[in-house]
Amino acid sequence: MADDFVMTVDSDAEDDKFRDDDEDAFKLNPDIEFDLAQDFAFGSEPTPQDLVVTSSKPAPISVEDIIARRKLTALTTNSKKRKRESVAEEPASEEEADDWQEDEESLSRADELDGSESDASSNDEDEDGESAEESEGSENDSDSEGSQSDTQMEKARKAAFFDDSLEASETHSSFLTMNLSRPLLKSIAALAFTKPTPIQAATIPMALLGKDVVGGAVTGSGKTAAFLIPILERLLYRDKSKKGTATRCLVLVPTRELALQCYEVGTKLGSNTDIRFCVIVGGLSLKSQEMALRTCPEVVIATPGRLIDHLRNSPSFNLDALDILVLDEADRMLEDGFADELREIVSACPVSRQTMLFSATMTDSVDDLVKMSLKRPVRLFVDPKRSMAKGLVQEFVRVRAGREAERSALLLALCQRSFKHRVIVFLRSKKLAHQLRTVFGILGLKCEELHGDLSQEQRLEALRAFKEGRVDYLMATDLASRGLDIKGIETVINYDMPSQLAQYLHRVGRTARAGKKGRSVTLVGEADRKMLKAAIKHSSGEDTVRHRVVPPESILLCSKKLDNIKSEIEAVLAEEKEEKGLRKAEMELKKGQNMLEHEKEIFSRPARTWFQSAKEKEAAASKSKDKYAANFGGLPKTEDTSSKPKRDKFSGLSRKAKRRKLAAEEDAEMGDSKAVSASIREAKRSSRPKKIGEAQAPASRSALKAGKKKKSTKVPGGRKGSSFEKDLGNRGAAKEGVRAKQGDVVGGMSKKRKGAKPGQKHKR
Ligand SMILES: Nc1ncnc2c1ncn2[C@@H]1O[C@H](COP(=O)(O)OP(=O)(O)OP(=O)(O)O)[C@@H](O)[C@H]1O
Numbered sequence: 049m050a051d052d053f054v055m056t057v058d059s060d061a062e063d064d065k066f067r068d069d070d071e072d073a074f075k076l077n078p079d080i081e082f083d084l085a086q087d088f089a090f091g092s093e094p095t096p097q098d099l100v101v102t103s104s105k106p107a108p109i110s111v112e113d114i115i116a117r118r119k120l121t122a123l124t125t126n127s128k129k130r131k132r133e134s135v136a137e138e139p140a141s142e143e144e145a146d147d148w149q150e151d152e153e154s155l156s157r158a159d160e161l162d163g164s165e166s167d168a169s170s171n172d173e174d175e176d177g178e179s180a181e182e183s184e185g186s187e188n189d190s191d192s193e194g195s196q197s198d199t200q201m202e203k204a205r206k207a208a209f210f211d212d213s214l215e216a217s218e219t220h221s222s223f224l225t226m227n228l229s230r231p232l233l234k235s236i237a238a239l240a241f242t243k244p245t246p247i248q249a250a251t252i253p254m255a256l257l258g259k260d261v262v263g264g265a266v267t268g269s270g271k272t273a274a275f276l277i278p279i280l281e282r283l284l285y286r287d288k289s290k291k292g293t294a295t296r297c298l299v300l301v302p303t304r305e306l307a308l309q310c311y312e313v314g315t316k317l318g319s320n321t322d323i324r325f326c327v328i329v330g331g332l333s334l335k336s337q338e339m340a341l342r343t344c345p346e347v348v349i350a351t352p353g354r355l356i357d358h359l360r361n362s363p364s365f366n367l368d369a370l371d372i373l374v375l376d377e378a379d380r381m382l383e384d385g386f387a388d389e390l391r392e393i394v395s396a397c398p399v400s401r402q403t404m405l406f407s408a409t410m411t412d413s414v415d416d417l418v419k420m421s422l423k424r425p426v427r428l429f430v431d432p433k434r435s436m437a438k439g440l441v442q443e444f445v446r447v448r449a450g451r452e453a454e455r456s457a458l459l460l461a462l463c464q465r466s467f468k469h470r471v472i473v474f475l476r477s478k479k480l481a482h483q484l485r486t487v488f489g490i491l492g493l494k495c496e497e498l499h500g501d502l503s504q505e506q507r508l509e510a511l512r513a514f515k516e517g518r519v520d521y522l523m524a525t526d527l528a529s530r531g532l533d534i535k536g537i538e539t540v541i542n543y544d545m546p547s548q549l550a551q552y553l554h555r556v557g558r559t560a561r562a563g564k565k566g567r568s569v570t571l572v573g574e575a576d577r578k579m580l581k582a583a584i585k586h587s588s589g590e591d592t593v594r595h596r597v598v599p600p601e602s603i604l605l606c607s608k609k610l611d612n613i614k615s616e617i618e619a620v621l622a623e624e625k626e627e628k629g630l631r632k633a634e635m636e637l638k639k640g641q642n643m644l645e646h647e648k649e650i651f652s653r654p655a656r657t658w659f660q661s662a663k664e665k666e667a668a669a670s671k672s673k674d675k676y677a678a679n680f681g682g683l684p685k686t687e688d689t690s691s692k693p694k695r696d697k698f699s700g701l702s703r704k705a706k707r708r709k710l711a712a713e714e715d716a717e718m719g720d721s722k723a724v725s726a727s728i729r730e731a732k733r734s735s736r737p738k739k740i741g742e743a744q745a746p747a748s749r750s751a752l753k754a755g756k757k758k759k760s761t762k763v764p765g766g767r768k769g770s771s772f773e774k775d776l777g778n779r780g781a782a783k784e785g786v787r788a789k790q791g792d793v794v795g796g797m798s799k800k801r802k803g804a805k806p807g808q809k810h811k812r
Pocket residue numbers: 240241242243244245248265266267268269270271272273407408530531532533557561562
């Protein structure tokens with residue numbers, strides 16, 4: 049029966065409240081005074097706030113200010129009007145106030161009705177229960193279920209690809225048995241990590257052995273520390289001489305906020321060591337990042353686009369000495385939208401590196417993983433059958449056919465009746481997030497928004513306000529769905545249901561983290577039934593799925609409320625648009641003035657080169673956008689998504705022709721600066737330090753000579769472009785024209801190594 053699957057919520061009682069631990073106070077960076085542009089410089093342990101400094105840019109336009117201003121104006125006009133009329137108060141304003149009072153009373157009356165409504169809800173329950181039953185038979189609900197339906201051939205490929213011999217390693221119930229150094233154990237204790245989580249117990253010993261790792265464990269299970277702890281431990285044994293100073297570890301993440309969070313965890317774990325971290329993300333000052341990279345921080349945490357910018361344009365920065373590459377949220381990073389960037393970054397990393405990939409929805413599909421040139425990785429999937437945190441209760445609210453327009457009223461009813469604090473609401477578009485944030489603001493609910501249309505400063509401020517509890521609601525797009533660890537989120541509301549299970553799992557995974565309890569509430573339309581089944585199927589245990597019924601009276605009241613403020617919403621949005629237009633005009637004017645005043649200086653700056661042209665960037669972005677939009681296939685559209693993907697200048701060309709065209713363009717753009725970059729690259733290469741754990745060669749002349757000789761055996765065409773192509777299987781071609789020299793140790797190689805090309809010791 050339905051009851052076996054979906055229980056109806058007949059009470060609005062909240063689960064235990066969560067406490068949000070205060071963030072550690074960090075010292076201010078003493079170097080900051082040297083940054084003349086008032087940019088952030090690295091060296092101590094700054095908070096993400098320190099990474100965004102007040103610049104000369106005008107303060108961003110705040111919808112909150114506009115709402116407050118309008119309320120104030122309305123208040124003064126009303127009081128003036130009242131004074132003028134000097135009659136007994138009766139009409140409009142009082143009526144309005146009564147309306148509000150009535151609304152609030154009716155809402156609380158409706159609260160009481162909730163229990164009695166459960167009868168009415170039983171019909172719904174049957175229908176949902178039915179779908180739940182159907183779900184049992186369905187095998188094809190999600191993208192992460194591939195491993196269950198592996199063909200024999202895929203199984204054989206996986207057996208050949210992964211190193212399963214190490215899977216059943218010893219388990220550790222304490223960090224003390226993991227051979228970690230004292231400074232690390234000290235910071236682990238300071239973070240109150242009393243014992244390793246299962247993914248940490250599985251990963252740390254393997255990572256310390258230098259093995260490549262593909263790891264998966266539910267959201268909030270401590271994957272960040274699982275890779276940061278072994279990184280730090282390995283880095284403690286690096287060559288600390290001047291020559292050994294280099295960037296040794298790169299952590300790639302899909303969003304800026306996640307990079308900043310990872311940076312925070314890293315600096316906390318490394319607080320008793322001399323290991324330096326640096327965060328490289330878009331939206332923050334290039335100049336200060338360049339300065340930080342010049343000091344060769346051991347660990348760089350980055351988003352791909354900005355990292356490539358530095359690889360291309362910061363002459364002293366490279367990844368030639370990289371020992372460890374980590375991809376957090378790896379399944380996302382392996383998606384199409386990041387493919388080109390990832391290929392570029394991987395080709396800049398030495399082949400001999402250790403590579404680790406993590407995600408709560410990690411794939412073990414060989415086709416996907418082959419892009420990362422892993423070396424017989426170990427699969428560490430902790431509890432693969434469970435995809436959700438144990439403490440998570442999933443609730444679903446039905447949106448009936450033909451009543452899609454009621455979603456906003458439903459959300460409002462849920463927030464005003466039941467979910468009043470620490471709620472993150474996920475929406476499918478930036479526009480919708482902004483609209484609802486405006487609605488909540490007008491209705492006096494404390495709310496912030498987080499999406500890609502905001503400046504980085506605004507994004508961080510919104511996150512901070514939510515973390516510190518200054519606002520109760522965060523209207524977010526999927527920008528916030530992965531990785532963010534905000535303590536004490538009680539409820540995640542999905543305004544709409546994504547059609548990808550992975551996306552759903554990451555969204556609801558923002559609550560019930562690290563063993564805590566949490567609740568997700570999802571509005572489910574008729575088109576979302578398939579996903580509903582998948583979500584129920586992947587629930588963490590018995591009695592963790594509920595069917596929530598919102599009384600129709602409440603929905604009606606909220607609809608009325610929304611209707612009443614419709615003109616106010618439009619006015620606020622129009623005012624905001626107007627202000628934005630004015631601000632833009634001001635900026636253009638300032639830009640023009642600057643150009644006139646500093647023309648010489650501006651044009652004398654070296655031109656930056658770009659990994660992708662503006663058009664290509666646009667194409668990659670629209671690819672991602674299309675895919676994202678497709679994830680909400682069944683939902684009504686509020687935005688115009690009809691634009692066709694544009695044909696880019698490379699479409700229809702073969703890979704070879706594309707490369708040729710690209711090179712010709714680069715030549716035309718850069719002239720002889722290419723020769724300069726080539727010599728810079730060569731200089732970097734010759735000063736490359738030893739790998740972690742490698743014996744230090746004596747810095748004698750003969751050793752240096754030998755080093756040079758080795759380099760001279762590189763494949764013509766240089767390092768770039770070769771390693772990744774080869775990773776993809778072009779090994780044979782690269783060997784052409786390279787002859788073994790006298791003294792080359794061929795006999796000492798295993799049979800496998802004999803086939804490798806010279807220089808492969810260093811680069812794949
Ligand atoms: N050993 C431990 N003991 C107690 N708490 C821990 C331990 N390891 C990590 N945590 C805490 O667990 C929380 C979640 O950790 P983390 O953000 O690394 O999860 P995650 O698995 O990466 O999640 P997601 O998949 O959402 O990215 C953090 O607040 C962290 O401080």
